Amino acid sequence: MKNVLVISQHAPFDDQHIRESLDMALIFAAIDQNISWLLSADAVLALKKNQQPELLGIKNYFKMIKTLELYDVENIYVCEKSLMDFNLTKENLIIDVKVANFEQQRALIAQQHQVVTL
Amino acid sequence: MAQFVLSLHTAPTDHDTTQRLIKFAEACIAGGHTISAIFLYQAGIFHASNHLELASDELPVKQLWQELSAKEIPLLLCVTAAEKRGLDTQDTGVFTVAGLAEFAMLASEADKWVQFK
Numbered sequence A: 001m002k003n004v005l006v007i008s009q010h011a012p013f014d015d016q017h018i019r020e021s022l023d024m025a026l027i028f029a030a031i032d033q034n035i036s037w038l039l040s041a042d043a044v045l046a047l048k049k050n051q052q053p054e055l056l057g058i059k060n061y062f063k064m065i066k067t068l069e070l071y072d073v074e075n076i077y078v079c080e081k082s083l084m085d086f087n088l089t090k091e092n093l094i095i096d097v098k099v100a101n102f103e104q105q106r107a108l109i110a111q112q113h114q115v116v117t118l
Numbered sequence B: 001m002a003q004f005v006l007s008l009h010t011a012p013t014d015h016d017t018t019q020r021l022i023k024f025a026e027a028c029i030a031g032g033h034t035i036s037a038i039f040l041y042q043a044g045i046f047h048a049s050n051h052l053e054l055a056s057d058e059l060p061v062k063q064l065w066q067e068l069s070a071k072e073i074p075l076l077l078c079v080t081a082a083e084k085r086g087l088d089t090q091d092t093g094v095f096t097v098a099g100l101a102e103f104a105m106l107a108s109e110a111d112k113w114v115q116f117k
Helices: A016-029 A041-047 A062-066 A080-085 A100-112 B016-029 B042-048 B061-070 B079-084 B100-109
Strands: A003-008 A034-039 A074-078 A096-100 A114-117 B002-006 B034-040 B075-080 B096-098 B110-117
Touching: A003 A016, A016 A034, A016 A041, A016 A062, A016 B079, A016 B100, A034 A041, A034 A100, A041 A062, A041 A074, A041 A080, A062 A074, A074 A080, A074 A100, A080 B034, A096 A100, A114 B110, B002 B016, B002 B042, B016 B034, B016 B061, B016 B110, B034 B042, B034 B100, B042 B075, B042 B079, B061 B075, B075 B079, B075 B100, B079 B096, B079 B100
Parallel strands: A003 A034, A003 A114, A034 A074, A074 A096, B002 B034, B002 B110, B034 B075, B075 B096
Antiparallel strands: none
């Protein structure tokens, strides 16, 4: 089993970046790899509560994010500094995440066999 | 000797990224390494468009892919990313339509996955 990390840094409505990160995380879970997902910078907004993408005519894929746990994607990390930048806390997010500082993010990346930034 | 998978995330207009991938692939092969797949993902899928017609003084993207294909490196195209972008997956030239799961399995078996973007 390989440790695979998906890193997302794009905002939730910026092209298909977050949707494709989600697809990638789910597919590695489906083939029984040890998958983690790290969201930093604008990507943390993808986990913010009360998003209403329908108002923008954008498909609501946030529901899929909530199902991650069902598919055994439990290692979801959020950059501590990025949360602070947007004045968010864990409680403002739609799923339970691990908040990681820079040192913890470095350690996380060092543990991986494969890292992909989407 | 190492086993690589490469993924390409940018459109054919990104000449530098395309050439970096191709040069990296050639260097891998020359160094005796193996490449189990080059995978087109995100905007990279447009490399498999059958509508790609470039002026003769532009980077010959199609020709570069044909040369790589001749080296028997599997050239794969993500079907989900292609369908999301409305690409015609009936005629994808030297690229073979593949699922994300197929690529994920190759990436899990590889020593190194290198992204080009």
